[in-house]
Amino acid sequence: MSKSVKAAPAGVRQGLGARLAALGKVVELGPGRVEQKVLAESGRLLLRAGDRLKLSSEHTVVALAGGTGSGKSSLFNAISGLELSPTGVRRPTTARTHACVWGLDGAGPLLDWLQVQWRHRFARASALDKGDGRLHGLILLDLPDHDSIRALTDHEADRLIQIADLIVWVLDPQKYADASVHRRYVAELAGHDAVTVFVLNQADRLSPEDQAECVQDLSDLLKREGVADPVVVTTSALTGRGVDGLKNILAEVVANRRAAVQRIEADLDRITLDLAKIMPPEGPPPTGVTVDAARRVGLTDALCDAIGVPAVGEALESVYGARSAEWTGWPYSRWMRRLSRDPLGTLNLGDLRGEIRDLTGTAVSAQPAEVDNAVQALADGLAAGMHDAWRNGVRDAARSNVSALPKTLSDELAEVAPRLDRVPTWWKAVKAGQYSLVGLFAAGLAWVATATLSGGLGAFEMPSGMEVFGDTGSLPWVALVMASLLGLGALSAVAARNFVVMGAGTEREQLEREMRRRVAAVAESQVVVPVERELAKHKEFYAAMEGVQPRSSTGRLPSRPLIHRS
Structure with a gap:
């Protein structure tokens, strides 16, 4: 055998190894996506291939398979040149698998894997081969009859037909078209041309014309x-x-040392x-x-809309403005409004911090369908064409966490609910200044009253040193100062209101930005990560x-044929 012929199996095996590794990945990722029957068959092939490729590559396992009366055991004896397997007309004739080995070195583990019993193993020494040393490396199996009435031997035949490197089907002229054989075995081995040989035995019973007709x-x-x-x-x-x-065919197969690989x-x-057929390779987009x-942005936007982030921002802005009125509003205006109605009561705010939390929770829990739609839209967009x-x-x-998603979002947003009891320092300064103006205005009123009663009506005389407070000539100036105080107070309220509006907008932007950040983080961990x-x-x-x-367009790895046809 030339060196080039010996080198061929290594290259083929390397390509086969990559294909088997890829099949292993398909089996790993296939559950729930590929039919369980195909996955189970793939798993069995991986185990069988792994076991066979670890065993002797110098031996080729050839199984003679056939039904009762086909002459399979007689052919086994004829090839081996010894009466190794019993022949006759009893059913079944072959109850256990017999093996004849040409070259026993290294064949033991392979025979153990084939589960051939020790008493049914026979070795052909080279000295006895009489010129058939070219069969060195052949392990010839005589299988139990596949149509055996014994369930045990029938199962053994099926098992070895699945794992032998080359199958030789021995058929007799009367039953070669037996439907059970073709349906149960031949059809299942379609595509195994390179590792299957059909023998029409008992040709001595046929005339040359009948033999040619049967072969055709x-x-x-x-x-x-x-x-x-x-x-x-x-x-x-x-x-x-x-x-x-x-024998020539078997010798050629043995010499090529590729039957095991080509069977796999x-x-x-x-x-x-x-x-x-199940998962077309041209299918993935x-x-x-x-x-x-x-x-990601689209999902975040949809979830923000679903849980009412804009509504929460608007509520914060309204609450911020309403609360600021208690601190920066002109006190006289507030007191007059309170005589008519309570603005906070009108807004139905109550405990402002609690209300904003309730609003957040209600927005989330009240919109589960919107959350579901947002997640579904992301999944549909990504899976289009799959x-x-x-x-x-x-x-x-995408939906793996959708049931818990509303509560998760609610908990996250509750953590960023603003501290509505927080009072900015400048609010306090404005309030202190306004109450100072209120105090000065009250003092002005007292001055007017004193001057009117003492200087105008003469109701009483001012003590020495305080005559100025009873002088009616000072009233115009006092009135002017009081009017200025009212105007300054009203002006401070308007200015504070403008600053409050700007501050409320800033607070709203900060809140919505933080909410979006948290919604995006939840969407990432609960939706995007599982999808990715x-x-x-x-x-x-x-x-x-x-x-x-396969590497070739014909559905098979490029390799030399095992059997050359004349």
């Missing part, structure tokens, strides 16, 4: 069932005719087709793994789906 009929039947290029060999275990031709590839190709800034399974996954991720995790899985899944695909 069998080939046509196999092609209809998905075997694109079937290898059909005619043999007679009784006369030995065709056995050497079958064939199984992988089939699963890839099943996955492609160009969606990234992060939620873009525009969508496969249904992934679209539902993105929606579920799902988007990352989506991208990773389709990258794995692409990695599972």
Whole structure:
């Protein structure tokens, strides 16, 4: 065997390893998105492939499979040159798997994995091969009859058919078209052309014309069932005719040392087709793994509207103005208004701090549908064009915390409810100044009253040194000062009101900005982060789906055929 031929399996195995790793990622991310049956089959393939690739690559496992009476065991004996497997007409003839090994070194662990019992293992020494040393590395299995009436042996045949490197189907001329065989096995192995050989045994019972007709009929039947290029060999275990031709095929397969890899590839190709039907690889839209800034802002805006952040800001502005009137309003004006109605009572504010908290909580709890709609809109925008399974996954991720989201937002906003009992220092200064003006105005009134009673009406005389307070000539000046005091007080109230309006706007902006920041933080942790995790899985899944695909457009990794047809 040339060095170039020996080097081929390593390259193939490297490509196969990458595909199996990608399939492992598909299995990891597939639950809830891919049918459980396909995931289970993929998982079994990964375990089987991992076990087989760790075992001897110098041995090729060839399984002779067939029904009772097909001559499978006789053919096994004919190939091995020894009477190793019992033959006859009892059902079943082969109760346990028999193995004949050409080159026993390193085959033990592989036979253990195949679960072939020790007493049914046979070795062919090179000295006895009589020129058939080219079969060195062959492990030939005679499987129990697949149509056995014994459930145990029937299960054993099924198990080994699933894991053997090459399957040789032994059919007899009378039952080669048996529907149960084709439906149960052949159709399931469609696409495994490179690792499947069909033997039409007992050819000695047929005339040359009948044999050619049976071979053509069998080939046509196999092609209809998905075997694109079937290898059909005619043999007679009784006369030995065709056995050497079958040996040549087995020798070629053994020499190539690629049957194990190509069997795994064939199984992988089939699963890839099943996955492609469920989740077409061309399906994923160009969606990234992060939620873009525009969508984040849109979600924050929608949640702010849903919980009434603008309403809370307006309430704060109104409460701020109403409370400031108690501190910076001209006292005389306030006292006159109180004779008619209570402005705070009209606003129904009561405990202002409690009211603002109640307003915040009510806005959140009263709008669960709006919160839900905001989250749903984000998910729908991101999942547009996705496969249904992934679209539902993105929606579920976005809604994973939606039931608790209103309360979370309410708790966050309650923490930033403004301290409405806080009184700015300048409010106190204005109030002190205004009450000073009120005191001076009251003193002016007292002066007018004193001057009128003492100087004008002569009701009493002022004490010595205080005659100026009883002089009626000072009344015009006192009146002017009092009018100035009233004007100054009213002017201070108007100026303070203007400053209050500006301050209320600033407070509202600060509150709404802090609320938006908190809403954005909640949206990030409760909605965006779960969605981004799902988007990352989506991208990773389709990258794995692409990695599972064969390298060639024909659905198979480029490699030399195992069997050369003349």
